[in-house]
Amino acid sequence: MPAPQKGAAPGLTKVASFEHQVTGVTVSKDGRIFVNFPRWTEDTAVSVAELKDGTLTPFPDAEWNGWRNAKKDQVDARNHWVCVQSVVADPKGNLWVLDPAAPAMAAVVKDGPKLVEIDLKTNKPARTIAFDEAVAPQGSYLNDVRFSPDGKTAYLTDSGASGALVVVDLDSGKARRLLDGDPTTMPDKSVTVSYDGKPLRRPDGRGVEFAADGLALSPDGKTLYWQAIKGKTLYSLPTDALTGWLTSSVVPSALTDKSLSGKVETVGENGPADGLIISRHDGRMYVTAPEENAVKVRDLTAKGGTPTVLVQDSRMRWPDTFAEAPDGTILFTTSHIQDSAFYKPDAPAALPTELWSIKPGAAEATGSTTAPK
Template identity: 80%
Template sequence: MPRPTSPACLLTALLAGSLLAGPALAQSSDLSSAPARAGGATLTKVADFAHQVTGVTVSKDGRLFVNFPRWTEDSAVSVAELKDGRLIPFPDDAWNAWRNARKDELSAKDHWVCVQSVVADSRGNVWVLDPAAPAMAAVVKDGPKLVEIDLRTNKPARIIAFDESVAPQGSYLNDVRFSPDGKTAYLTDSGASGALVVVDLESGRARRVLDGDPSTQPDKSVTVTADGKPLRRPDGRGVEFAADGLALAPDGKTLYWQAIKGKTLYGISTEALTGWLTAAVVPSGLADKGLSGKVETIGENGPADGLVIARRDGRMYVTAPEENAVKVRDLSAKGSKPAMLVQDARLRWPDTFAEGPDGTLYLTTSHIQDSAFYKPDAPAALPTELWSLKPGPAEATGSSGSPPAR
């Protein structure tokens, strides 16, 4: 029987309890996993997973965490620590006990429903962002949340719940970054109506901003491709992800984002965003002209998913799913274009970045183009990978969009 391909059909399959196996490490049959060098960078496979991975993060003491969203399967583990070659449910089995097929048995408030991102902060915590929308469809009531886990105790320290004013039906909270002072979180929403979300971490107060603004929406002029062809579902729909990739300048003063179905990188002063947190009245959506007018066009990246500004060199690294590649952008060079850093056929939809304490970059490959959303015969449990990337010196790539001549 062919697999379902629409979110509604996929969710029906999940609720029926299909494929409840956990995210075990897969045995790799890829004999080309040795380090590859390109553009001054070294790319090395760290792990193979038997399930679809999206997020990755590394704590300041080197602990490595990944997450597995419930998109096309009811994964038995949502968040895990990768330790000694094993995946350990994190923070414990209880938080990972939710199943779509048994959703009425457990509270969505204190269980992982459909985790999209894990991000370590500079204070010894890991934050887990749960949009609570299995199959990227209906948002589970009381499920959207941002959870702080104290790595000294491996226990949740704070749960910031998001109501419908922040995570309405149709939303899919995607990525998160934290201000250097630890007081503010910034999120993207890549769902039906793209937006940013600003969170006061001390009070838990959150506000949805730039909802419907052109900078947070899919670009109608862009068609996302894979393997040289437009990427479409069997019913003809293409990739429609809105504001997704997110990066924060090291000084915390500028936030950057872009849509996957887009080509333009945008930025805004974080002072403007945090000002709206304390405003008595905040106009919503396209009426938010005051904030919209402060959005800056930084340049073009082409369709991109993950963004990160590395502490090691201050450059922005960009995943390029269409090209199986990672690019790098010099934000200090006005009018520059991203340069190709590494291009490798094994980078099937490079997704999320994390930077380790030694400056090594980690990135996941989520194989979105190979999933049951786009290929009806694809396995619901989709094999994916985790990679490490060691960039060369800053001068290894130029700002003209091409590696320097050798």
């Protein structure tokens, strides 16, 4: 991988280039960078890696990265990365790895869906929270994860066939699937995701159908935000509406999908978006805009409205996932989904992708420099 290069867009720096399709990125409180590579169109040799001095090192070790599609009957899916979608470092010095265990976004591998905590002091897995079919049924694709400030709760999106949110109590490992198939977590039928000026479709005519994907939690942990990629609307829910079910002998009526749906608020329209993050430093929401090769920002203190372009560059093909470094630098991956074999049958199985960074303040809206192509 090349050394970091300055881009044409103000404040935009290419941090790394990869030979494979990246999605997730995170930065630990001491500045370590981790990335992940899902098994979508290739049986990638590395699923989770630490990026240091331009080199990828399998994490936590080669054994955890040893699962292969061709060896799925010989390798235990419970303690190997099957198809990792997200990596997130928490404030306590742990790395969490979300594995939906659905290679090619197809069948879920038995015993594979899990959320794994790795202690970054020892670089060893500390615990695994396994998800059964009530949480990760066939057709699911657990996508993104955020953690409450007190470290007791995890919130997940499912971008699969039936969009949903998942709430996990980290002390007990219990999880519950919520808003399953709700209009706020499902693809918006009125939206067609386009690229290069035309609808993005697979060879069989299907378009982009990803459900609830992008996820963000307010710094105080009180508000959860999410959006479908095939969608335009950003939704939110007070997190206190999601509590109370663990201590009840029966599921409280407040946690029925019908009751929760009535508490969901419409924040505004982003247009089709993938990754979301709320900065700990400035409180703004950063929004990826795959159709526009752009990253936008939304002022959450203003009701409604639309996000504003922060940086736009034709090399930023499908901005995917955000991370925030301790100094406030925003990192994001570009996963080139529109260039993948899902949409271009002649595309290489191994798809080159990138990691970028933005210094907030260096590229203030509007930061467009090169027109999308």
